[in-house]
Amino acid sequence: MAPHHRVTFVMACASLLLPTPARSQAEDTVLAAARSVKRAYGEHPGLGDPTVHRIADGVYAITDLFHSRGPLAGVSAGIVFRENAVVFIDCGMSIVSSQFLWEIASARMTGNEDLYLILTHHHSDHVFGMRVFADRGVTVIAHEIAAAELSDDDGYYKAFITEQSGWTRERGDSILGDVVLMTPTQVIGKDSVLQLDGAALHLLVTPGHVPDELAVYDPTSKTLFAGDAIYESRTPATRFGGPAEWLTWIRQLERLQQLEIGTVVPGHGKPSSKDLIDRNISYLQTLVP
Numbered sequence: 001m002a003p004h005h006r007v008t009f010v011m012a013c014a015s016l017l018l019p020t021p022a023r024s025q026a027e028d029t030v031l032a033a034a035r036s037v038k039r040a041y042g043e044h045p046g047l048g049d050p051t052v053h054r055i056a057d058g059v060y061a062i063t064d065l066f067h068s069r070g071p072l073a074g075v076s077a078g079i080v081f082r083e084n085a086v087v088f089i090d091c092g093m094s095i096v097s098s099q100f101l102w103e104i105a106s107a108r109m110t111g112n113e114d115l116y117l118i119l120t121h122h123h124s125d126h127v128f129g130m131r132v133f134a135d136r137g138v139t140v141i142a143h144e145i146a147a148a149e150l151s152d153d154d155g156y157y158k159a160f161i162t163e164q165s166g167w168t169r170e171r172g173d174s175i176l177g178d179v180v181l182m183t184p185t186q187v188i189g190k191d192s193v194l195q196l197d198g199a200a201l202h203l204l205v206t207p208g209h210v211p212d213e214l215a216v217y218d219p220t221s222k223t224l225f226a227g228d229a230i231y232e233s234r235t236p237a238t239r240f241g242g243p244a245e246w247l248t249w250i251r252q253l254e255r256l257q258q259l260e261i262g263t264v265v266p267g268h269g270k271p272s273s274k275d276l277i278d279r280n281i282s283y284l285q286t287l288v289p
């Protein structure tokens, strides 16, 4: 990890960087595991109705994980496999969501990989399962502002979500599980590169939704895991800022437009083509003078 490393955008010859051809679903261990793990958790109220999408070889998006605001708010996560590393991007709003992510990835893991969890920001729907990963020795990476929020929690955030959702404490426990928020292992304050056997992932600081937003760009598969910088089939959540933050948000999306992108994985909604960025910019532009 080189926190001070400046990101250089990859504009290399597209023909050399195309994802490898898709294998059939029947051969994909992660997709097969997803079906059996989902069956095993049955009707757990904290899982949601996750769908696992194979974006490229070793690159997965998981959509429609549980959200306290209901199925239409379902949250996304990502998993990227490298030769000697596995990187998780966000971990859902419940312990069982994180267990689902861990177990489907385990089907393909050798047990010798370096393991990372990147939190795109500190909001409950993206971080509540983090202890599942921390308990397994996974290196947790987040923005320094997110780190400050997570470090001071002491059970407050889970109690807040439980109350806001109109649940009893017992109901909150049964849905969310034994949530423990904690200080990430590594924090960044600006664009950074996570070096993984020559196939780096780029961590881009993209404030707007909240100041601690990170987007994760995989130049190998041309996938952008956008966190809540980008929404699909939902209105972007702008209530955490005002016009100044929305202008910042637009500028960050314009920066993301410069990347060579095949698939955008939004924080909420389905994996989409690059023009999803344009649609999010168009919406935000209606809010600013």
Ligand SMILES: [Zn+2]
Pocket (backbone or CB within 6 Å): 075, 123, 125, 126, 228, 267, 268
């Ligand atoms: Zn979210």
